[in-house]
Amino acid sequence: MSPNKTAIVFYGKEVTYRELDELSDRFAQFLYSQGIRKGDKVALFLPNCPQYIICHFGIQKIGAIVGPCNPMLKEWELQYEVNDLGAKAIIYLDHLHSIVETVLPRTNLELVISTSYDDFLPEIPIPSFPEERNSKNDLPIAQNLSRILEVSPPTCPNIDIDAAEDVALIVYTSGSTGLPKGAMLTYKNALYKTRCVAELRGYSNTDVSLSVMPICHIAGMLGMNVSIYSGGTIVLLNRFSPEATMEVIERHRVTVAQTVVPMNIAIMNHPTATAVNFSSLRMNSCTSFGVQLTEEISAKWKELTGVGLFESAYGLSETHTADTMMNPEDVKFGTTGKPMPGTEIRIVSLEEPRLECAVGEEGEIIVRGPGVFKGYLNKPEATAQTLRDGWVYTGDIGKIDDEGYLYFIGRVKEMIKCSGYSVFPEDVEIMLNRHPAVVESAVIGVSDPVRGESVKAYVVIKPEFVNNFSPEELIRWSKEKMAAYKYPRFVEFRDTLPKTGTGKLLRRKLKDGEKIH
Structure with a gap:
């Protein structure tokens, strides 16, 4: 690892690995000084910004548990997640002040920390920043993250962590009925999936990864982990726009992109796309949200950029996602790739789950492997329904062909x-x-x-x-x-x-x- 190498680029602001390590140490030390201990839950109510990454790793350095809360949540939704999580602390963007202010009296939060985009933006952002700056609308009891990172000692407490057993992350998901449930994921779950993706996709410290997917979601978070694990650079965007995305790909010589198909289509339809230099791209995985990836769309993207598109993976929050993964050298359109090394996937009968379906026959997808979660927070019945003898019963319908590729057909769940x-x-x-x-x-x-x-x-x-x-x-x-x-x-x-x-x-x-x- 090179300490002076750039870990994050955020609209022109660069954070090195040395700085990321020190800032996350400072934040870890501050949390510890405020009584946050191993196993305590800390909510992150943040959009894509360097602060999210700093806080995420700082929380986990002391064995506390990250609870990502989508910044699009409104007051009732945030209140439910914070209370179900049992969060002791929350870090929030000051733009979300009014929601936190409304929710706070109806929670047991002990520590409230605010931050601002402006704390990690240069005076003139490149590309132009898509949101208002200098909000600084803080709660009276909120402590300021920028001040914390400035004055807290850069010494992280030495905490004994059992990677296989200790929960590092709780992400909210749902089965067929009920309110969202907190899926408890361990350090081992995260490391296993991170290492698998890094090795199968050939990531290295020379890669520059475009991060435009929400990092509060498991897929965006995995992309963040893979880049840091590999010693590469993350080019982080607050939100997608074709103009900003094209600009950072060209300016920062992005080598790896993770997108959803509508993003690629928006870029291809942009009047200036043919003038952009995409030659640095070596790989662009994508997900068929909204628009199904086809061979035709992939071919058009390759004509524009020099690389084709391929369906990234199949996975769940309960398994830290990426249970199957597509090999960019062996793409099979209409499928989600083959199981990760060490991960087993079976298709079982919807009528009799103990019966495994024949090759090519549709049934429920079940998953077993090192990525499988520990269960749902405080919901033993829901855990027992989903997690049976080490297998996650996904509620998704699929089939596996004679080459081992998984086809995702639809959802048994009503999600x-x-x-x-x-x-x-x-x-x-x-x-x-x-x-x-x-x-x-x-x-x-x-x-x-x-x-x-x-x-x-x-x-x-x-x-x-x-x-x-x-x-x-x-x-x-x-x-x-x-x-x-x-x-x-x-x-x-x-x-x-x-x-x-x-x-x-x-x-x-x-x-x-x-x-x-």
């Missing part, structure tokens, strides 16, 4: 995928039911040519609102109360909702009704 984000029906329904006009609601995913799926809500409203309340009003209200990827794009009022004799919602009947239309 909805909107622009790559997981949306859990009951989560949205619970929030919709808080509206004074709503009696009850049911949520499903409907096909969306751009986002993959969008949320549609079927709602029963109170009689007094029937003639003076519209679906559009409920959509506007939802937009204010829920994350942008989550709120319903479509609302249909119903007199009743389909249910079983015991009162359980039959979302499948609503889904089937959409297919008829």
Whole structure:
């Protein structure tokens, strides 16, 4: 490792490996001085920025547990995750001040730390920064991260960590029903997947990786880990735009990119794309969110950049993702690659899970290996349902061909995928039911040519609102109360909702009704 090598580039601001190590040590020391100990949970309510990376590693250096909270969460969502996590501390971006301020009295948070984009931006960002700067709208009790990193000693406490047993990360996900659940992942889970990806994809300390996917999500986080593990450089963008992405690829000679297909299409359709020098790219893995990757799209990308696209992987939060991975030298379109070394994948019958399906036969995907999580936080029944004899029952439907490639077919779960984000029906329904006009609601995913799926809500409203309340009003209200990827794009009022004799919602009947239309 070269201490003076650049680890992170953020709109022209460079952080070396020496600085990253020292800053994360300083943060670790500060947390320890404030009573944060091994096993304590610390919430990160941050978008893509150097502070996220510094805090992530600082928390784990003292054996505390990182709890990523999507910065798109609104107050009810953040409150649920912070309380379910049992977080003792939170680090948040000052732009999110109003949400944290509202939630704070309804949590048991003991330590609140704020930070600002401006703390890690140069005076003139390159490319131009897409958000407002100098917000500095802090809570009175919040401590300032910039000040902490300035005055805290650069000495990290020596904590004994059992990599196989100790939880390093809790990410929120869901099964077929219920609110999001915290999947507990160990240091070993993270290291295993990081090493596998680095070795299979040939990462080295000469690689410059584009990081535009949210690093609060497991896929973006794995990309972050792989680059740091390999001693390469991360070019970090706060959000995607074709202009910014093209500029940093050319300026910083990016060698490796991880994208979703709509990003590549947006770049290919940009009027200046043919003038950009993409020659540094050696590899671009992508994920079919919103638009399915085809051989035609890959060929067009190769014509523009010199490298083809390939489906990156299949994986879950419960397995630290990347259970299968595509070899860029042996791409098979329509598949998600082959199992990682040391990871077993089977297809089992939906009717009888003890029976393994034949080659080419569809069934439920189950996974076993060193990436498998320890279980869901404080949810033994949900853990027992998903984790059986070391196998994760994914709730996803797939098949394996005679060459060992995995085909992802669909979801047994009722989870909805909107622009790559997981949306859990009951989560949205619970929030919709808080509206004074709503009696009850049911949520499903409907096909969306751009986002993959969008949320549609079927709602029963109170009689007094029937003639003076519209679906559009409920959509506007939802937009204010829920994350942008989550709120319903479509609302249909119903007199009743389909249910079983015991009162359980039959979302499948609503889904089937959409297919008829």
